[in-house]
Amino acid sequence: MTIRKLLVANRGEIALRVMRTAREMGIQTVAIYSEADRLSPHVRYADEAVCVGPAPSSESYLRADTIITVCKKLGVDAIHPGYGFLSENANFARLVREAGLIFVGPSPESIEIMGSKLGAKAAVASYNIPMVPGTPDAISDRDEAKKTAAQIGYPILIKASAGGGGKGMRIVEREEEFDEGMDRAVSEAISAFGDGSVFIEKYVTSPRHVEIQVLGDQHGNIIHLFERECSVQRRHQKVVEEAPSAILTPEIRAEMGRCAVDVARACGYYGAGTVEFIVDDQLNFYFLEMNTRLQVEHPVTEQITGIDLVEQMIHIAEGKPLAIRQEDLQIKGHAVEIRVYAEDPANNFLPDVGTLHTYIRPQGNGIRVDDGFEEGMTIPIYYDPMIAKLITYGATREEAIRKMIRAIDEYTILGVQTTLGFCRYVMEHEAFRSGQFDTHFVKRYFTPEVLQKPADPTEAQLAAALSAWLLKNEKPKASAETSTAAAPKSKWRERRLG
Numbered sequence: 001m002t003i004r005k006l007l008v009a010n011r012g013e014i015a016l017r018v019m020r021t022a023r024e025m026g027i028q029t030v031a032i033y034s035e036a037d038r039l040s041p042h043v044r045y046a047d048e049a050v051c052v053g054p055a056p057s058s059e060s061y062l063r064a065d066t067i068i069t070v071c072k073k074l075g076v077d078a079i080h081p082g083y084g085f086l087s088e089n090a091n092f093a094r095l096v097r098e099a100g101l102i103f104v105g106p107s108p109e110s111i112e113i114m115g116s117k118l119g120a121k122a123a124v125a126s127y128n129i130p131m132v133p134g135t136p137d138a139i140s141d142r143d144e145a146k147k148t149a150a151q152i153g154y155p156i157l158i159k160a161s162a163g164g165g166g167k168g169m170r171i172v173e174r175e176e177e178f179d180e181g182m183d184r185a186v187s188e189a190i191s192a193f194g195d196g197s198v199f200i201e202k203y204v205t206s207p208r209h210v211e212i213q214v215l216g217d218q219h220g221n222i223i224h225l226f227e228r229e230c231s232v233q234r235r236h237q238k239v240v241e242e243a244p245s246a247i248l249t250p251e252i253r254a255e256m257g258r259c260a261v262d263v264a265r266a267c268g269y270y271g272a273g274t275v276e277f278i279v280d281d282q283l284n285f286y287f288l289e290m291n292t293r294l295q296v297e298h299p300v301t302e303q304i305t306g307i308d309l310v311e312q313m314i315h316i317a318e319g320k321p322l323a324i325r326q327e328d329l330q331i332k333g334h335a336v337e338i339r340v341y342a343e344d345p346a347n348n349f350l351p352d353v354g355t356l357h358t359y360i361r362p363q364g365n366g367i368r369v370d371d372g373f374e375e376g377m378t379i380p381i382y383y384d385p386m387i388a389k390l391i392t393y394g395a396t397r398e399e400a401i402r403k404m405i406r407a408i409d410e411y412t413i414l415g416v417q418t419t420l421g422f423c424r425y426v427m428e429h430e431a432f433r434s435g436q437f438d439t440h441f442v443k444r445y446f447t448p449e450v451l452q453k454p455a456d457p458t459e460a461q462l463a464a465a466l467s468a469w470l471l472k473n474e475k476p477k478a479s480a481e482t483s484t485a486a487a488p489k490s491k492w493r494e495r496r497l498g
């Protein structure tokens with residue numbers, strides 16, 4: 001089945017990212033937007049655009065029924081959900097299928113299995129996948145669980161089965177705190193997810209977060225596209241991602257890749273997915289969960305493999321067999337991504353939404369900016385305050401990092417506070433440079449004081465911003481130089497204008 005018209009059920013940078021590939025493939029694009037996003041670039045980029053409701057996402061980007069109605073009206077044959085919003089909603093994927101449309105993503109069944117952490121553990125149980133010691137099922141008998149905790153040794157983590165991405169986790173340091181931790185974990189899980197199922201795991205105290213990108217087709221072929229290192233994060237919000245990881249050996253990489261493919265196989269996975277592991281200081285790795293969507297940080301994988309993941313997703317959704325074999329893939333170079341948020345690092349990363357009075361992107365070889373805003377636009381309060389993803393690519397890790405620092409220095413954003421200076425601090429930090437860091441990097445090394453200098457724009461940036469503004473606002477003068485009548489009639493000029 002060929003996709004001729006694709007609706008992107010998302011906004012901002014990821015909507016643009018998906019539509020760009022669709023356009024390259026000759027596929028017509030349809031944008032949806034909320035009343036807050038009327039003037040957004042993703043709306044103008046699309047061949048057609050439909051307003052689906054007021055600003056709050058519950059009344060617009062999350063309205064499955066409205067979105068499917070739009071598809072029927074416009075003759076759309078497939079929906080790409082991007083990330084967030086409806087991307088990991090099994091019911092939505094099912095509604096799309098029932099409406100006779102193609103969901104550019106995995107099956108509702110895969111989404112459902114992996115949406116439950118215990119479901120994921122059960123699905124992979126018959127495969128040889130390393131997992132952190134813990135309880136394989138939801139805890140029903142508290143005394144039993146307490147015994148297991150004593151056996152595996154404190155500290156332990158209580159996790160909500162319906163959680164994920166750090167939501168619904170609780171550390172218990174010693175047995176005396178077990179009951180209280182359990183009470184809180186269960187009541188939090190009920191209020192957050194409507195499901196009080198929790199399990200316990202040994203707490204790996206200083207892990208690295210390494211995830212493997214996989215692609216599976218609808219014929220049972222599954223490959224992996226190596227890893228992304230995402231350890232630099234703040235309160236489960238990733239800050240810096242890179243590929244490959246500075247710590248993996250080719251042997252461990254191959255082994256993790258094999259495990260990731262098996263995890264995908266265990267749930268009959270097709271589409272693009274990410275298998276998340278933690279890695280301890282001995283380089284032991286453990287499977288944690290699988291994300292059944294295209295991830296924010298997918299560009300670093302695209303840079304080092306040369307593969308367009310959205311193109312692959314579309315081919316897979318059309319039912320085509322994967323055209324890439326595992327042995328064709330190799331890592332070339334190194335890519336680093338930072339997330340540029342409209343947040344104030346000096347003020348506990350409080351969202352600082354406002355107007356991008358000056359917005360000048362970095363440019364040059366090895367630089368990719370995925371964003372969804374333009375100068376003069378206001379960042380709406382209703383959604384995630386990510387302004388852009390800045391990705392650099394070089395032959396080596398050091399080259400990609402140096403390029404990132406240069407790119408951050410060129411990036412001029414005035415009007416809102418951003419995390420650019422904070423990311424620059426990470427790039428310069430010895431622990432990051434040496435590759436010796438874990439998920440506690442930000443907590444361990446960052447205080448607002450370290451930012452005082454780079455937070456202010458440099459003289460050069462101010463000068464650049466001012467001249468850009470002057471150029472843009474300059475009125476055409478009726479001077480001898482600009483009037484066509486008086487223009488010098490050189491051959492060069494004729495050739496150029498003719």
Ligand code: MV4
Nearest residue numbers: 132157164165166201202203204209233288439
């Ligand atoms: C863990 C862990 C340590 N031990 N599980 C956080 C996100 C969610 N996917 C699982 N997470 C963790 N699970 C055990 N048994 C530490 C984390 C964790 C973490 C993992 C990846 C990236 C950042 C993190 C930050 C804090 C905790």
